[in-house]
Amino acid sequence: MSFDPALLKQFVYINGAWTGADSGQVIEVTNPATDAVIGTVPNCGRAETARAIEAAHIAMADWKKLTAEARGDLMHKLCDAILAELDDLAALLTSEMGKPLAEAKGEIVLGVKYIRFFAEEAKRVYGDIIPSPWADRRILVTKEPVGVVGAITPWNFPNSMIARKLGAALAAGCTIVIKPSEFTPYSALAFAIMAEKAGLPAGVINILTGDAPQIGAEMCENPALRKITFTGSTRVGKLLAEQAGKHMKKVSMELGGNAPFIVFDDADLDKAVAGAIGSKFRNSGQTCVCANRIYVQAGVYDAFAEKFKAAIEEQLKPGNGLDAGVTQGPLINAAALAKVEAHVEDAKGKGARILTGGTRVGNAGTFYAPTLAINATPDMRVAQEETFGPFAALFRFETEDEAVARANDTEYGLACYFYTRDLGRTFRVMERLEYGLVGINEGVITTEVAPFGGVKDSGLGNEGSKYGLDDYLNIKYACVGGLGV
Numbered sequence: 001m002s003f004d005p006a007l008l009k010q011f012v013y014i015n016g017a018w019t020g021a022d023s024g025q026v027i028e029v030t031n032p033a034t035d036a037v038i039g040t041v042p043n044c045g046r047a048e049t050a051r052a053i054e055a056a057h058i059a060m061a062d063w064k065k066l067t068a069e070a071r072g073d074l075m076h077k078l079c080d081a082i083l084a085e086l087d088d089l090a091a092l093l094t095s096e097m098g099k100p101l102a103e104a105k106g107e108i109v110l111g112v113k114y115i116r117f118f119a120e121e122a123k124r125v126y127g128d129i130i131p132s133p134w135a136d137r138r139i140l141v142t143k144e145p146v147g148v149v150g151a152i153t154p155w156n157f158p159n160s161m162i163a164r165k166l167g168a169a170l171a172a173g174c175t176i177v178i179k180p181s182e183f184t185p186y187s188a189l190a191f192a193i194m195a196e197k198a199g200l201p202a203g204v205i206n207i208l209t210g211d212a213p214q215i216g217a218e219m220c221e222n223p224a225l226r227k228i229t230f231t232g233s234t235r236v237g238k239l240l241a242e243q244a245g246k247h248m249k250k251v252s253m254e255l256g257g258n259a260p261f262i263v264f265d266d267a268d269l270d271k272a273v274a275g276a277i278g279s280k281f282r283n284s285g286q287t288c289v290c291a292n293r294i295y296v297q298a299g300v301y302d303a304f305a306e307k308f309k310a311a312i313e314e315q316l317k318p319g320n321g322l323d324a325g326v327t328q329g330p331l332i333n334a335a336a337l338a339k340v341e342a343h344v345e346d347a348k349g350k351g352a353r354i355l356t357g358g359t360r361v362g363n364a365g366t367f368y369a370p371t372l373a374i375n376a377t378p379d380m381r382v383a384q385e386e387t388f389g390p391f392a393a394l395f396r397f398e399t400e401d402e403a404v405a406r407a408n409d410t411e412y413g414l415a416c417y418f419y420t421r422d423l424g425r426t427f428r429v430m431e432r433l434e435y436g437l438v439g440i441n442e443g444v445i446t447t448e449v450a451p452f453g454g455v456k457d458s459g460l461g462n463e464g465s466k467y468g469l470d471d472y473l474n475i476k477y478a479c480v481g482g483l484g485v
Contacts, residue, residue, distance in 0.1 A: 016202025059203025275443025
């Protein structure tokens with residue numbers, strides 16, 4: 001399946017105009033399933049970023065004056081434009097990122113849901129009137145847009161990661177400058193095409209590709225930009241937060257994870273296996289919330305391993321995401337493939353036994369077979385690092401206390417999952433797990449109506465839901481005096 005070539009924009013979008021980099025330099029974008037070059041995008045730096053911020057700053061004066069309903073109407077038109085091109089946008093996303101076409105369509109639909117949710121939630125940015133301790137004064141609390149937003153987004157969800165930042169920013173009355181991953185820029189640039197079709201004013205949405213350190217530095221240091229929102233590695237997130245902190249900018253950080261997936265003896269094993277398949281192997285394991293450490297209680301360890309192996313072999317088919325029947329696309333690049341291989345070899349060298357998979361697939365692209373290992377131990381790399389690939393390792397545990405302690409034994413705190421049919425255990429374990437997201441008897445829990453955010457080294461703030469909108473707003477207190485008594 002191919003896509004409409006008009007969606008393949010090889011320019012950046014600043015103040016309603018398509019343009020190249022000042023230097024004329026470009027970055028090649030390749031299809032990870034075929035290694036073929038799809039096209040190029042401009043390699044922009046600080047100067048282009050400064051112009052985009054200036055455009056967003058000027059455009060915000062009028063954008064924030066619009067009523068919430070007027071902004072919401074334009075956001076709904078943006079969603080309509082996206083859905084009208086759903087098939088082509090999904091094929092474009094799959095071509096640059098690799099995920100199966102069905103997953104690409106699902107991601108884009110979820111992105112639309114984020115934007116529609118925030119379009120409606122903008123009408124509910126409520127303030128307060130606080131009972132005054134002074135008879136002749138009134139205390140009013142209102143919320144205002146934080147300012148121009150700089151969004152830096154990853155390659156693994158190149159549509160929905162933008163949508164939930166873009167939706168919240170526009171709904172709050174902010175304008176935005178977006179820097180997508182150089183691996184998946186075209187899905188981001190397509191937002192500008194859709195924005196033009198929807199009639200959004202010039203400067204409200206600006207999209208840049210290029211040198212990440214230069215673009216990030218300009219975002220952090222330019223006084224006209226007031227918020228940084230970043231999804232990516234903890235290392236880069238800390239650097240951005242440090243730079244932004246020097247200028248007291250508001251930050252939202254959705255960073256790395258090391259998600260535990262716990263299966264207790266009393267779990268419904270069939271549901272646990274289904275949840276593990278969805279959590280671990282969705283997007284070929286390239287999600288920040290995917291199961292990374294799978295802990296199975298001793299009484300059901302062997303039975304779960306057998307069922308999990310059968311499900312992997314029956315349900316998962318690696319291949320080009322544009323081909324029918326494929327459920328597992330490639331890894332994003334050679335470095336990602338090498339990391340998965342290293343984790344598998346490390347586990348084998350330390351006593352793990354591979355039940356299925358454990359090899360590359362094919363001679364082209366960056367495919368790795370869905371892999372399951374048993375007898376995993378805490379000294380293995382898979383226990384300590386985020387694999388970000390289709391490698392599931394099973395760890396054995398004996399008691400509830402042991403499972404919780406091992407699950408919490410990480411600097412990360414984004415997502416976790418556990419399966420049990422014991423109501424008391426449900427609440428005990430949920431309350432003890434040190435994570436921002438908890439899936440109980442469910443392996444895929446992301447939705448636009450619930451907050452998405454981590455604790456510890458997994459980040460700051462939330463995305464999605466009414467709580468996510470608050471991260472794009474400032475609170476203002478007004479004391480109105482001279483009212484008499």
